[in-house]
Amino acid sequence: MTANLSNKQRIQAIDILRGVIMLIMAIDHVREYFHTGAMMSDPTNLATTTPILFFTRWITHFCAPTFVFLSGLSAYLAGMRRTKKELSLFLIKRGLWLVFVEIAIISLALTLDPLYHGIALQVIWAIGISMLLLGLLIWLPLPAIAAIAILIIAGHDWLNTIKLPANGAGDVLMKLFFTSRGALFFLDKTHLVFALYAVIPWTGVMLLGYVFGALYQAKYRYIDRKVLLIYSSLFFFLVFLALRLTNFYGDPAPWSIQKTDVYSFLSFMNVSKYPPSLIYCCLTLSVAILVLALAETATGKLARFLQVYGSVPFFYYVLHFYLIRMLTVVVFFLQGFKTSQIVTPNMPFNFEPPGFGFSLGWVYLIWLAIILALYYPCKWFSNYKKTHKQWWLSYL
Incomplete structure (x- = not known):
């Protein structure tokens, strides 16, 4: 293993993670579209869920923050090959593209609805706006960006105590950028926007990832970076334990004693993703940071298998959604449903009848x-x- 990293080489730990x-x-995503009743129930509702169903949903809580964090880290790495101005413009344009x-x-x-009666603002939306904001903030010193990241991640939960007049512009902006847990905004009688990801809390995660990207400068030895990452991981976990x-x-959503020890444990681990709470982020x-520390020297078939997916995340993300939805159409007809059941009243997702x-x-x-x-x-x-080195590849 070399002592440091070239600015141009891919970092395998990032691709593996x-x-x-x-x-x-x-x-x-497969559960949401193929599990019976998934569209009408919450798998983390302790009153109705089972441990395996809870775990199926809960394990994916690690995905969005890790992906956003790595987007920030990758932005820093991209900046090692660009001027500040070039990086700023790239992040702003890529954010708008996302x-x-x-x-x-x-x-x-x-939705499989070509008329776009429902528009979902999810993780790609949050990454896009966060990337745009990062493009504006990279002109600040790195300690200032770190301070903003910590302030957002540690302090945004306080905003839950602020109540603004319903249906006003202030309420819409607060939900869209800070507090949304699945807010609906009607554009007209038949078109709505479903905002699941409040932008600014995720921006804090991206800014933090950008700060951690500094550890991948060539001046840092692998062993020094590994130690710093492990200590950082331990710090976040101890903060999680202390606060939870x-x-x-x-x-x-504070945890509480439940009917069994298993469900009490589920309550303890049932941290809030929408928006991402401080405890959830920690x-x-x-x-994520621990895996990042340990995966840098990983070898073997499993590591290479994971790197394939991790090296083309945008391509995989778009493709897997369309593959899932193509299969739902096939299963829809195989299960005997009729064309009259493609659209379910008051449901934005087609081909998902009761x-x-x-x-x-x-x-x-x-x-x-699907993954295979x-x-x-x-x-x-x-x-x-x-x-290949075409310019458009950097946007994919």
């Missing part, structure tokens, strides 16, 4: 088939990116 979360992420992708491409995959045990601050980022889907065991089998089906397309595109 990103590969892990891309595969885990697909579990929840917002477009969320609205025009991902929303279509989610005391229910003092950091999450709008838990998920502690694990009674559609399978048990959780089948969900896992479908998930496995995408392996060779991802491997092809990964090799294509390595051997």
Whole structure:
């Protein structure tokens, strides 16, 4: 293992970690579309869930913060090959591109509605706006960016105590940028926007990732970087434990003793993702940073397998949604549903009628088939990116 890193080489720990979360992420997306009743119930509701269903949803809590964190880290690495002005313009343009992708491409995959009666603002939207804001903030000194990141992550839960007049512009902006847990905004009687990801809390995570990107400068030895990452991981985990045990601050949903020890543990781990609470961020980022520290020298078939997916995350993300939705159309007709049932009243997702889907065991089998089906397309595109230098590849 070399003592430091070249500015131009890919960092395998990032690709491995990103590969892990891309595969885990697909579990929840397959569950949402193929598990019977998934669209009408909350798998983290302790009154109705089961431990395996809870875990199926909960494990994917690690995906969004890790992906956003790594986006910030990758932005720093991109800046090592660009001037500040070039990086700023790149981040702003890529951020705007991602917002477009969320609205025009991902929303279509989610709903299969070419008339766009429902537009979903999810993680790609949050990354896009966060990237745009990062493009404006990179002119600040790194300690200032770190301070802003900490202020946002540690302090935004306090905003939950602020109540603004309903239906006013201030309430809309507060939900859209700070507090949304799935807010609906009607554009007209038949078109709505579903805002699941409040932007600014995720911006804090991206800014933190950008700050951690400084550890990948050539002046840092691998062993020094590994130690700093492990200590950082331990710090975040201890903050998670201290705040969660005391229910003092950091999450709008305190844990409580339940009917069994298992459900009490589920309550303890049931941290809030929408918006990402301080406790949620500390838990998920502690694990992500630890994996980042340990994966830099990983070898073997599993590491190479994960790197394939992790090296083309945008390509995989878009492709896996369309593959999932193509399969739902096939299953829709195989299960005997009729064209008159394609649209469900008051439901933005087509081809998802009541009674559609399978048990959780089948969900896992479908998930496995989907990720394996995408392996060779991802491997092809990964090799294509390595051997081609077109400007548009940096946006994919």
